[in-house]
Amino acid sequence: MAPVGQACLILALATCGYGIGASLYGALTGRRDWVASGRRSVYGLAVLTTAAFAVLEIAFLRSDFHFNVVATHSSTTTPTFYRAAAAWSSQEGSLLLWVWLLSLWSSLVLFLVRRRLRDVAPYATAVLLGFGAFFTALLVFAVTPFHTLAQAPPEGAGLNPLLRHPSMMIHPPMLYSGYTLWAVPFAFAIGALVVRRVDADWIRATRRFALAAWFFLGVGILLGARWSYAELGWGGYWAWDPVENASLLPWLTGTAFLHSVMVQEKRGMLKVWNVSLILATGTLAVLGTFLVRSGILDSIHAFGASTLGVPFVSLIGLMIAGSVYLVVTRRAALRSEHRLDSLLSREAVFVANNLVLVGLAFVVFWGTFFPLISEAVTGTKAAVGPPWFNRYTVPLALLLVLLSGIGPVIAWRRATLANARRNFLWPTAVALLVLVALLAIGVTESATALIMFVFAAFVVGVLSQELWRGVSARRAMTSEGPARALVSLVRRNRRRYGGYTVHLGMAVLFVGVAASSAFQHARDVRLTPGKTATVGGYEVTYVRSTARVDERDGGVERVALGADLRVRRNGSKVADLHTERGYYPASAPFASGGLVRGLFEGEATSEVGMKAGPLRDVWTVIQPDPEYLNKVIAGVADRTADKPVAQQESAVRGLMAVYQRGVIPAQFRLLVSPLVAWIWIGGLIVFAGGLIALWPAPEAARGRARAGYAARVAQDLDRA
Amino acid sequence: MDPSRKRRIRLVVALTAAVVLAGALAYTSFSASSPAVQPSKLLASANSGRSYQLTGKVVDGSIEKHGNATLFRVRDRNGRASVPVRYVGAVPDPFRNGREVIVTVRKRGGLFEGEKDSLVTKCPSKFTDKPASQT
Numbered sequence: 001m002a003p004v005g006q007a008c009l010i011l012a013l014a015t016c017g018y019g020i021g022a023s024l025y026g027a028l029t030g031r032r033d034w035v036a037s038g039r040r041s042v043y044g045l046a047v048l049t050t051a052a053f054a055v056l057e058i059a060f061l062r063s064d065f066h067f068n069v070v071a072t073h074s075s076t077t078t079p080t081f082y083r084a085a086a087a088w089s090s091q092e093g094s095l096l097l098w099v100w101l102l103s104l105w106s107s108l109v110l111f112l113v114r115r116r117l118r119d120v121a122p123y124a125t126a127v128l129l130g131f132g133a134f135f136t137a138l139l140v141f142a143v144t145p146f147h148t149l150a151q152a153p154p155e156g157a158g159l160n161p162l163l164r165h166p167s168m169m170i171h172p173p174m175l176y177s178g179y180t181l182w183a184v185p186f187a188f189a190i191g192a193l194v195v196r197r198v199d200a201d202w203i204r205a206t207r208r209f210a211l212a213a214w215f216f217l218g219v220g221i222l223l224g225a226r227w228s229y230a231e232l233g234w235g236g237y238w239a240w241d242p243v244e245n246a247s248l249l250p251w252l253t254g255t256a257f258l259h260s261v262m263v264q265e266k267r268g269m270l271k272v273w274n275v276s277l278i279l280a281t282g283t284l285a286v287l288g289t290f291l292v293r294s295g296i297l298d299s300i301h302a303f304g305a306s307t308l309g310v311p312f313v314s315l316i317g318l319m320i321a322g323s324v325y326l327v328v329t330r331r332a333a334l335r336s337e338h339r340l341d342s343l344l345s346r347e348a349v350f351v352a353n354n355l356v357l358v359g360l361a362f363v364v365f366w367g368t369f370f371p372l373i374s375e376a377v378t379g380t381k382a383a384v385g386p387p388w389f390n391r392y393t394v395p396l397a398l399l400l401v402l403l404s405g406i407g408p409v410i411a412w413r414r415a416t417l418a419n420a421r422r423n424f425l426w427p428t429a430v431a432l433l434v435l436v437a438l439l440a441i442g443v444t445e446s447a448t449a450l451i452m453f454v455f456a457a458f459v460v461g462v463l464s465q466e467l468w469r470g471v472s473a474r475r476a477m478t479s480e481g482p483a484r485a486l487v488s489l490v491r492r493n494r495r496r497y498g499g500y501t502v503h504l505g506m507a508v509l510f511v512g513v514a515a516s517s518a519f520q521h522a523r524d525v526r527l528t529p530g531k532t533a534t535v536g537g538y539e540v541t542y543v544r545s546t547a548r549v550d551e552r553d554g555g556v557e558r559v560a561l562g563a564d565l566r567v568r569r570n571g572s573k574v575a576d577l578h579t580e581r582g583y584y585p586a587s588a589p590f591a592s593g594g595l596v597r598g599l600f601e602g603e604a605t606s607e608v609g610m611k612a613g614p615l616r617d618v619w620t621v622i623q624p625d626p627e628y629l630n631k632v633i634a635g636v637a638d639r640t641a642d643k644p645v646a647q648q649e650s651a652v653r654g655l656m657a658v659y660q661r662g663v664i665p666a667q668f669r670l671l672v673s674p675l676v677a678w679i680w681i682g683g684l685i686v687f688a689g690g691l692i693a694l695w696p697a698p699e700a701a702r703g704r705a706r707a708g709y710a711a712r713v714a715q716d717l718d719r720a
Numbered sequence: 721m722d723p724s725r726k727r728r729i730r731l732v733v734a735l736t737a738a739v740v741l742a743g744a745l746a747y748t749s750f751s752a753s754s755p756a757v758q759p760s761k762l763l764a765s766a767n768s769g770r771s772y773q774l775t776g777k778v779v780d781g782s783i784e785k786h787g788n789a790t791l792f793r794v795r796d797r798n799g800r801a802s803v804p805v806r807y808v809g810a811v812p813d814p815f816r817n818g819r820e821v822i823v824t825v826r827k828r829g830g831l832f833e834g835e836k837d838s839l840v841t842k843c844p845s846k847f848t849d850k851p852a853s854q855t
Contacts, residue, residue, distance in 0.1 A: 162813065233813050234837070241840075339727070363745065370749050371756060382753035383773050385824065385838070392745065524788055524809045581813075605813050623810055625785055667788070669810045 002067060005055035006146040009139050012048040012099075015041050016133035020126045027122035035122045039110045042125060045132050046103035053087075053100045056145050060087045065152040069093060069145050075158035077552050085168040086159040088176075091293060092145035097173065098289060099135035102128070102180040105209065109184050113205050120202055123191035124184075131183050131286075134315055142308060161558070161584040161603045167227040171220055175247055178217025179285040182250055184209040185257075186282025189275050193326040196333045198275065200265045207261070208694060210278070213285075214258055215690040217251045222683040233606030233621045235522065235671045237679065240389045245368040246288035249361055253281040256357035259350050259407075266412065267347060268337030272327060273354070275334065279323035284361075287316055291368075342414040349407045356400050363392040398451055401510050404503040405459035408496075409466060427461030446518035453514065456507040463500050470497075490692060498693025502686050509682025515675035523670045526625065529563075529662035536672030538574065538618055541566045545664070546580065547656035558582040559599055559652070561629075561659050563622045563666060565609060579609030579622045579668075594641035595648040596655065600633050612677055619671040628664045754824055759794055760801035768827045771835065774805070780817045794821060807834035814841040 019041025026034030056069070060083045065071040073093075074086040087093040106128040113121055139145065185206040192202040224244065225237040238244065257277040263270045290312040327334070340347055366373070367384050374382040409423040434457035435450070443450055467486070470493075474485040490497040521536030532541040546562040562580025566573065584602045585595075606621040632655065640651040658664075756773040766772065779793040779802050788808050795802035797820070805825060815821070824838035 233810070339723075359741075362742070366745060366749060370753060374750065374753060374755075378750075381756040382750075383756055384749050384753045388749060388752045391748070526788060601816075603814065604816075621810070667810055 001055050001059060001064070002146040002148045005052045006140075006144065008048045008052035008055070009136055009144070009146070012045050012052070013133060013136040013140055015044045015048060016129045016136060019045070019129040020133065023122040023125040023129070027119075027126075032118075035118070035125075036114075038122060038125045038129070039114065042103065042106045042110050042129060042132075045129065045136075046100075046107040049096070049100040049103045049136075052145075053096055056087050056093060056096060057084060060084060063156065065154075065156050066148045067145070068147045068149055071149065071153050071156045073157065073159060075156040077557050078156075078159045079164070079552070081166075082159050082164050082168065085163070085172075088172050089159060089163055089168070090145070092139065092143045094172065094176070094293065095135055095139055095143060096145055097176055098180060099132055099139065101173070101176050102131055102135070102183055105177075105181050105184055106132070106187075109188075109206065109209055117188070117191075117201060117205055119195045120188060120191035120197055123194045124187040127187035127190045128183060131187075134311070138308065138311060142311070158584070161582065161605045162232070164605070165227055165231050167223050167231075171223040171227060174216050174223060175220035176289075178213050178215075178220055178247070179250070179289055181209055181213030181216060182254060182278075182282050182285040184213070185278050186285075189278045189282075190322070190326065193275060193330050196330055198271055198330065198333050200261070200268075203261045203264060203274070210254065210258060210261075211690065211694050214251065214254045215687065215694060217247060217254070218683075218690070219687055221247050221251060222680075222687075226680060229676070230608055230610070231605070233608065233623075233669070235619055235621075235669060235673070237676075240367065240386045242368050243292050245364050246291040248364055249368075250281045250284040250288055252357050252361040252364065253277055253284060256354040256361075257281055259357075260354050263347050263350050269340070269347065270351070271334040271336060272331065276323075276327055277354075277358075279319075279327070283316060283319045283323065286312070286319065290316065344410070344415040344420075346407060346410050346412045346415075349403055349410055353400065353403045353407055356396050356403065360393060360396045360400070363389065363396070394448055397510060398448070398455060401452065401455045401459060401507055404506060405455065405462045408500060408503060409462055423462070423465075426465055427458050430461035431455070431458035433457075446514075449514040449518035452510055456511045459503060459507040463504050466500060467497075494695055495693050498689045498691075501689025501692055503689075505682045505685030505687070505689055507682070508685055509679050512675045512678030512680075512682055516673040516679065519674045521672040524667065525670060526665055526667050528665045533668070533670060535670040536616075537569060538670075538672055539568045540618075540620065540668070540670055541568070542666070542668070543576075545660055545662045545666070546578070547659040548580075549652065549656065550582075556585055556595075556599065556652075558584045559656070560607070561622075561624045562607070563609075563668070565620060565668075567611060567618050575611035575618065577609035577611060577618070577620055578607075579620050580607045581605070581622055581624060582607060594637055594643075595645065596633060596637040596640060596651055599652065600629075614675075614677055616672055616674045617676045619673060621669050623667040623669075624659070625665045625667060629659075632658060632664070756822075758796045758799075758801075759803040760796050760799060762803050762825075762827075762832070763801055766827045766832075771824055771826050772832075773822060774803070774825045774832065775820070775822045776802075778815070778817055778819050778821055783815075783817065794823070803832050804830070805832045805834055807839055809836055809839075811839055812841045815839070816841070 019038045021038075022034045022041060023038030026032065026036075026038055056067075058064075059067045059070050060074050061080065063070065063074060063076050063083065069090045069092050070086075073090045074083050078086060088097045106125075110121065110125060110128075117124075185203075188202040188206045192198050221244070224247070228239070229235065229237040257274065260270050260274050260277060264274050290308070293308060293312075340351070342348065367389050371381045371383050374380060405427065406424075411419045431454045435454045438450060438453055443453070467489075470489045471482060471485045474480060474489050475482065478485065478488075480488065523533060523535045525533040527533060527542040529542050529544050532539050534540070543564045543566050546560075546564060548560045548562075550557045550560065560580040560582045562578060565577045565579065567575045567577060581604055583600050583604050585599050606623070609620045609622075611618045636651050636655055640648045643651075754771040754773040756775055759774065759776050762772060762774060774794055776794040776796055779795050782791075782793040782802075784791045790807045790811055791804065792807070793802040793804050805823060806828075807823065819841050822840045824835040825832035826835070827833075
């Protein structure tokens with residue numbers, strides 16, 4: 001099967017080359033047949049990369065260890081679900097996933113605009129195929145997923161246990177969908193600049209793709225945060241790690257773009273800004289992919305130093321140079337049609353929101369790349385930590401939440417005092433009420449958190465008032481019931497109410513972030529069974545130790561050493577928690593030191609014990625004391641290393657029995673985090689809003705159906 | 721005032737503010753940063769009180785547990801020079817002998833004290849073990 005996959009990739013590269021040539025020739029000579037042929041090359045690329053990806057997936061599912069990439073990233077003991085996901089845990093597989101997703105999105109957008117933007121589309125096609133050519137060339141010449149071994153090893157290395165989490169199935173594809181979707185508006189912006197057609201048409205044609213990119217990237221980032229919180233055993237959801245930051249950068253500039261294009265659509269302003277934003281976002285998306293895959297910065301996500309540095313830096317350099325050249329040479333065409341009338345207007349608030357988002361992106365960019373910057377300036381690599389990031393991002397985030405309340409309702413062009421009073425009186429009253437209530441109950445420890453709660457209350461007040469007014473107006477016009485009026489209101493103005501929902505979700509999410517960062521209680525304690533520790537007013541008792549061997553297909557999948565804990569507050573039971581640490585065997589447990597040592601020298605992961613609630617999460621992980629545990633393991637391992645397998649297995653069971661007697665102490669991390677659940681709830685609200693805005697409006701769908709029907713009738717008449 | 725002149729003044733003010741803010745950001749990043757160093761560099765020149773981002777590999781067999789504290793040695797990625805590190809709190813899941821770690825440390829006597837929650841162990845997102853036939 002490997003030669004089939006490799007042939008698909010070589011053909012895909014050739015298709016890209018042909019498609020770029022055909023699109024550019026068609027655009028320059030006005031030959032529509034060549035343009036159409038260029039577009040069909042993108043469909044061809046999609047078919048070929050789909051086939052290549054299918055070959056790789058089948059190899060993973062069948063555990064075909066002739067494929068080097070399968071042997072190094074999967075094993076027969078890896079559960080089927082994770083075998084499918086193991087494909088993109090590798091460098092080669094993830095690059096193939098990138099180009100496959102790119103080809104699908106490119107095909108979709110070019111199919112949708114096949115009868116529109118006839119001047120812009122061929123150049124956009126060439127740019128999209130350029131990306132395709134870059135990634136397929138990497139897959140053909142640098143890191144092929146179809147490299148085979150002359151003799152297949154009997155067993156593979158297995159998927160890293162840390163990646164055995166349901167999120168592995170969706171987190172990377174979501175991020176990559178986000179990254180690749182940004183290439184679509186990027187390509188159309190380049191096309192629009194090349195032909196100097198810089199009105200809002202290319203924005204309208206690709207708006208949904210930009211929104212989808214924002215949506216998928218956001219879902220990917222949030223899933224990563226959730227994964228980190230629920231799986232990684234440190235209790236946090238954001239660490240300002242370079243790879244996290246890399247995904248946040250295009251999301252921030254993309255969010256700015258989604259706001260500022262409204263100003264261009266409505267008032268013909270900010271054209272230079274908008275093209276610059278989307279060109280920057282597209283470039284940051286490629287930069288993000290590069291950071292994830294290159295290992296150039298020290299990150300918890302060590303995907304290993306790779307040989308892809310030079311090609312990626314060249315591509316990013318080309319993207320930046322090309323973007324700057326196009327914007328500078330087209331600046332006359334990009335002149336605004338109107339001027340900003342007042343600083344108290346929706347345009348001005350959108351500009352402010354953009355400045356804050358771009359400011360945030362700049363902070364994150366600077367902090368992320370600081371090791372490289374400092375090395376260039378001082379000769380020493382130096383890094384900035386989370387406190388530095390927080391110092392700048394926290395005030396900017398506060399400002400952003402406030403603006404997300406003002407922006408949706410302030411008047412276009414110029415706000416008057418009457419307009420401000422009408423829109424902001426009640427929400428301000430709500431915010432002040434919340435402030436008084438919070439001060440009354442003694443929430444004074446963190447000024448930042450207090451301000452965030454008040455601003456969030458303001459946003460909720462503004463949006464509730466808007467919704468109330470919309471529903472009342474609709475009921476007055478149609479005499480519908482409140483629920484029906486709400487549904488029709490949202491259905492008829494999806495973009496607007498989708499946006500409101502997103503703002504609401506962001507306010508909720510930031511309340512969760514502020515509360516859980518400012519008021520978290522954390523303790524690291526060492527306990528033996530029967531002992532109790534107190535954290536944030538909760539008494540946590542280590543009730544008993546547990547030990548278990550999980551087997552799969554006759555082999556040991558992992559050994560789990562854990563603890564049952566009881567959580568009480570003021571004497572009454574809150575929850576029973578179970579946490580454990582899973583030890584996965586090293587790839588060849590019998591090769592070095594026998595089964596016992598092999599079991600404990602492989603990877604270990606934490607299973608978090610958590611009682612999640614709307615007010616607070618009680619969270620815990622265990623780490624059996626390595627000093628004691630290692631001595632016991634070493635003793636057992638030395639005695640049994642050269643014994644038959646059955647005897648070694650019985651030694652493992654003996655070890656389990658020793659652990660279960662509770663003689664080995666354990667280290668626990670105990671956290672009580674208030675309102676952390678609202679981060680995930682806020683995220684869900686944001687994405688519900690995104691879906692509302694993405695969903696085609698019924699009128700638009702009807703309009704398209706009518707246009708399609710009219711076109712068919714016209715064709716028939718032509719033929720007749 | 722002539723509107724175009726007004727706009728130009730506004731633009732200059734906004735750009736100046738942006739440059740000043742970016743300058744402040746750049747300045748503070750240099751003063752707040754911890755230099756990333758390998759053990760050999762730390763051995764040669766470590767100032768007490770200054771924080772460093774120590775990167776290197778955990779020396780095989782050096783991990784010891786004393787109550788809440790974990791003691792281990794970190795060596796150069798490609799070398800033998802190593803420094804002792806004392807870290808209080810839970811260590812990350814992938815923390816192991818031979819693993820690459822990054823930890824923010826300050827010199828305290830003969831030891832390097834790790835900053836709480838700063839220990840990062842590289843999670844090998846792909847297994848680096850080679851299959852049996854290749855080794």
